Amino acid sequence: MAIADEVVGTLAHLVAYVGALALFAILALAALGQLPELRGDDPADKPGWSTADRSHPAFALSRIDSSEKTASYTILRHPEGGRKDVMRWASAADQPVAELEIYREGGEFDVTRPVAMDLAVQMGLGAATPLEQAGLIETKFGPVALFRPIGTDKGTPACLGYLKRNEEPALQISGFSCQGDTLPARRAAIACTLNRLTLLTSGNEPKLAELFAHAELKRRGCDLAGSPDWLLGAANAQLRGAL
Known part of the structure; x- marks a missing residue:
């Protein structure tokens, strides 16, 4: 019984870990999707005369x-x-x-x-x-x-x-x-x-x-x-x- 509980606990931690990785991946992809738009912004005006x-x-x-x-x-x-x-x-x-x-x-x-x-x-x-x-x-x-x-x-x-x-x-x-x-x-x-x-x-x-x-x-x-x-x-x- 103790072994079964340990296996279940390990699986639960593993699922949580994989879920966290998936969440970070989604956030990273969302951020990357914004990069082209950010790169398209006009550069800051350079000092002139x-x-x-x-x-x-x-x-x-x-x-x-x-x-x-x-x-x-x-x-x-x-x-x-x-x-x-x-x-x-x-x-x-x-x-x-x-x-x-x-x-x-x-x-x-x-x-x-x-x-x-x-x-x-x-x-x-x-x-x-x-x-x-x-x-x-x-x-x-x-x-x-x-x-x-x-x-x-x-x-x-x-x-x-x-x-x-x-x-x-x-x-x-x-x-x-x-x-x-x-x-x-x-x-x-x-x-x-x-x-x-x-x-x-x-x-x-x-x-x-x-x-x-x-x-x-x-x-x-x-x-x-x-x-x-x-x-x-x-x-x-x-x-x-x-x-």
Whole structure:
């Protein structure tokens, strides 16, 4: 009788043990069934660009005369090493009329991203707005490509975007200008802006200092008499801007 009771007790424990294993297996399978859904969740947003209030300006525009108005200057930094120095000018009605951005690329730079997409955003257009080339201008940094929205009437004044990328050091100069009554005037305004761009400090980047030193040897003067643009013409000194 004692042996029978012992066998029954052992079987009861065995059944309970197997039942517990089955329960754990069911719970594990249920958890695994949720994994694909969890893996499909969007990853946490990575830190992006932020304003660097404590950083000092690294660039400036040389002044044509003492009446020029100071532009707004914003510095943005990225956790992966990128830095953007952005100068902006606005009209008396506080409408954006020009922007100049010097982007020192870091690990965040995406070589597969179309450059026209970011330029369209700078110009106040949608990222999907198609742009077309509007020629080249010669500057102290070499040829610079100009862009405008596709379908722009050649006889209608429109903002012109521009872009110049340098491989070594990894540097991108871009922006736009909305001033000028003619295409030649707008082209001249952008060329003058870039020729007046100077380096205040290179930090720990000797190649950046070398780039600007070589560019200064090719600097050209601005054709003040040949353009009515706000950056060039004396008649619109109240709208001109420089750092």
